[in-house]
Amino acid sequence: MLELKDVHTYYGNIHALKGISLKVNDGEIVTLIGSNGAGKSTTLRTIQGLNKPRSGSIVLDGVELHKLPAHEIATLGVAQSPEGRMIFPRMTVMENLEMGAYVRKDLTSFKDDIEHVFSLFPRLKERITQKGGTLSGGEQQMLAMGRALMAKPKILLLDEPSMGLAPLLVELIFDIIKKLNEEGTTILLVEQNALMALSIAHRGYVLQTGEIILSDSAKNLKNDEMVQKSYLGVE
């Protein structure tokens, strides 16, 4: 479905992605794990077109994404809950969700989709007329995910959905990710919480300073000695 081949991305002179190749198949949850600055978020930003790769190719269902501007990539069915949440602080929760559906031409099921988001995140329904900027961190995370879902994406990119959340909320968010996947959404999940990520993912890639150093099924990665030492905190 989504395939990256030898993608190189730069921030100015800084070589952030040094030849990333990865694949996400239909219906999978694939996770990218790695420490700070490994290039996980940059990978998602590059897929989304917010950063342009200097070389390499990104193909979604036969369409070359790296040649398109960001807003066209969104219309092809790529949606993201980004790092830092990036919700619109002076728009209401409802307006934020409406913006999520901006790319959709067919809005016949809009009401059902909003209800679906509210069924996943009942807290958002309580905050419906509140401004995005006044929400708590956890609520903002839910809003960012809900907004991405409103696009009805083919592939959902999730960047650190557990960041800064209370443990109970982390469980909830991961349950929802699993549920979304069971409903048929393909997911590329970036996480620092490698244990949680590997527990729900089918496959995973390990990123280190802009390169993929390991890729395997989630189960094998969980049992890999290096992964256990570096990312799962097992001595």
Added chain:
Amino acid sequence: METTRKKFNWRRFAIASLVLYIVFLIGPVVGLDIPVVYAAIKANPLQLVQFLIIGISNGAIIAIIALGYTMVYGIIELINFAHGDVYMIGVFTSLTVLSLTGTLESKDPVKIVFGLILALIVSVVFCAVLNATIERLAYRRLRNAPRLAPLISAIGMSFIIENIGLMWAAQAWLVPSFGTTGGASQKVFPDMLGILFTSLGWDVNLLASSGIALRLTIKDVIVIVLAVALMTGLYLFVQRTRLGKAMRATAQNRDAAKMLGIDIDWVITATFLIGGGLAGAAGLMAGLYNNTAWWFMGFRAGLQSFTAAVLGGIGNITGGMLGGFLIGLLASFSDGYLNARWTNALVFATLVLILLFRPTGLLGEQTGQKA
């Protein structure tokens, strides 16, 4: 949540005192004398109402121009210094359309009304396209450059357009009343609304038969009604429509907007189109209301509108409207009770005081990426 008490800012206090010192102590030497003003108000309170009417009408025009500043700032955090000059081009475009259609010489009310509507449409469209062209030529490539670069290119665009105005005002074949004295002098913008209503047999002053010694003219009413209609339209547009929401989203977080499929370039172009169109409408309104056309008029109007935008809270549309009316009133009272020479000084004293004490303006809110 502030846990410690805010420390008194002596530097701000010193600068504010200096501004007040200039206004109140040096002021009387140049004609600003508070007791004299007070006596004038006491002697003729109706005059105060008169200046209020003039202030609201001019404020309406300033507000419409201020919206162009504030919308552009809201979305790309740039002060479009050429905006005041786009308004000046609006005055010239309207006048030229009125001249070429023969409306200026006409006494036929139907013809005048059609001429005015055509002038409004042409001026709005022309200024909208001009403003969007300025963005395309001078700002787009500098969008990711340091802040100073587009600012300087904005000032450059302002000079270019002022000089176009200077040349335009010398073209007597377009507008005969421009005369042969060259483009530098102030030109007359004929009082078409006055002519129109006189030809209909109405008194231009709506209060003429009431015996009150006040002038509330049809011109005031038309300017205010048109301005309020434009502002309401803009407000609803930005709040309700798809493009309006895309504009707000882009202003609040550009990357997120891109990610959701919003074409940023188009949204920014649309913002410049709308701002320019409003300046074009303001150009016709100001020409009809104040009856002058001058190549340099965009400078003063631009600075007053910019101050209005900052006063209201730059980036905030409602703030721009409020600031426009407040600056209009300030300018009108200053023109009336002090001396027209003082008006700009007062407007700028206001700007200095706001920037010192409330940089976010009256209805200020944060702009940009801060969540």
